[in-house]
Amino acid sequence: MQYAFILGRVYTLSIAELIEVLQSHDITFKILIVSIEVLIIETEVQIDHEKLQRELGGIIKIAKIIDFIKKREQDSINFALQNYFKPSKLKKDYFKDYTGKKQFGLSIYLLDQTVKAFGEPRRLGMFIKKGLQDEGASIRACLPEYNSLALASVVVTKNLLLQKGAEIIVIAGIDRVYVGKTLIVQDFEDYGRRDYQRPIRDEKQGMIPPKVAQIMINFTQAKKGSTLLDPFCGIGTMVQEAVLLGYKMDGSDIAKFAINGSEKNLEWFKNRYKIPAGKWKLEVADARKISEVFKGEKFAAIATEGSLGPIYGSLPKPALMEQNFAELTDIWLDTFKEFKKILEKGARVVVCFPAYKLNDQDYMFFPAVDQILELGYSIHDHFPEAVKKIAPFLKVTERNSMIYDRKDQVVAREIVTFINN
Numbered sequence: 001m002q003y004a005f006i007l008g009r010v011y012t013l014s015i016a017e018l019i020e021v022l023q024s025h026d027i028t029f030k031i032l033i034v035s036i037e038v039l040i041i042e043t044e045v046q047i048d049h050e051k052l053q054r055e056l057g058g059i060i061k062i063a064k065i066i067d068f069i070k071k072r073e074q075d076s077i078n079f080a081l082q083n084y085f086k087p088s089k090l091k092k093d094y095f096k097d098y099t100g101k102k103q104f105g106l107s108i109y110l111l112d113q114t115v116k117a118f119g120e121p122r123r124l125g126m127f128i129k130k131g132l133q134d135e136g137a138s139i140r141a142c143l144p145e146y147n148s149l150a151l152a153s154v155v156v157t158k159n160l161l162l163q164k165g166a167e168i169i170v171i172a173g174i175d176r177v178y179v180g181k182t183l184i185v186q187d188f189e190d191y192g193r194r195d196y197q198r199p200i201r202d203e204k205q206g207m208i209p210p211k212v213a214q215i216m217i218n219f220t221q222a223k224k225g226s227t228l229l230d231p232f233c234g235i236g237t238m239v240q241e242a243v244l245l246g247y248k249m250d251g252s253d254i255a256k257f258a259i260n261g262s263e264k265n266l267e268w269f270k271n272r273y274k275i276p277a278g279k280w281k282l283e284v285a286d287a288r289k290i291s292e293v294f295k296g297e298k299f300a301a302i303a304t305e306g307s308l309g310p311i312y313g314s315l316p317k318p319a320l321m322e323q324n325f326a327e328l329t330d331i332w333l334d335t336f337k338e339f340k341k342i343l344e345k346g347a348r349v350v351v352c353f354p355a356y357k358l359n360d361q362d363y364m365f366f367p368a369v370d371q372i373l374e375l376g377y378s379i380h381d382h383f384p385e386a387v388k389k390i391a392p393f394l395k396v397t398e399r400n401s402m403i404y405d406r407k408d409q410v411v412a413r414e415i416v417t418f419i420n421n
């Protein structure tokens, strides 16, 4: 069986997360091809796409590959597929049985950014629609805007495409086209709810987006049901996401108001998502003395955002960046010494450090990572060599960390996965 995973904007994180999660589910898979938009795998067994989609913060859609068609370099996508999308084929392999007016959507993803695809979704979509209409079908096409190639997951959901027909997925490379249909899309509404509908928000300290929290928790590779820790928990985003992924997680923060916020948010979360009691504990605590608060306890892993220092609208002077880093160095070195007392050997510590964005490609990175390594940690490389070979576009730093940033952000998050040796 072949499946396509449509990657989120920060595709390097999406790919790393997907590999970790497939491995943690003991799914034997082979990566057939990967681009900055999509990753296709082959598996022996059927995947549980609903479960996987719920767990993957970095994946936008999961599709089943139905066919593979060879294409000549000079041919347009439409030309390559002109004999493929017959009404009988669509009815048999793509469309859900539905008695009302059928709807379908069409999205094109590229395996190579040089493939010409402008306008192709509309041309192909109209061709498919006409073929079906000529056979007497009552059909509505939902196609991407002219300047885009793919439908956002929100459009697929709002138009009930998966219930009333299908979303056809075309994955085009220079010499090949994969075609398939979407099985499930990311539940954008629920992510929004988990972020914005919580009773307490903290714009000043900042909150980690739930999707990124999910990715970091998946990076821990901890066994489901085990207990994790977030010692800089703020208003509890990481705790909430860990519990949804099937873990227990304790949270602590030096600020009483943050813990009060976490308590209120997690009470809301417990009611909203019908979570049984006993999945978390919250404490006011300085991370530099965390072992005193959680005396005698061992955690399966740590996932935490930590303090990113002040958030700037424009790049601060180098001296200021250095000063911020110096303050964080003191906190992190003491904290990593404490982690040794509460972690098993081999346990992972997934953290965010601030990275100052100097220009489109360059960042000023947190300088104390080498000192952390000297305490008896190593950095986990999320990408097997074979993947690096077929994905030279991965954005991994020299120290095997990855960056999560937004377009106009000066302070990005550098995500590092340490292993306690």
Ligand SMILES: C[S@@+](CC[C@H](N)C(=O)[O-])C[C@H]1O[C@@H](n2cnc3c(N)ncnc32)[C@H](O)[C@@H]1O
Binding pocket: 205, 206, 207, 208, 231, 232, 233, 234, 235, 236, 237, 238, 252, 253, 254, 255, 258, 285, 286, 287, 288, 305, 306, 307, 308, 331
């Ligand atoms: C960026 S916020 C974390 C936000 C959190 N991820 C969320 O989504 O709500 C960093 C947190 O670290 C806390 N903090 C700073 N220094 C600390 C220390 N020494 N020990 C524990 N918490 C600390 C701050 O109070 C703040 O709540």
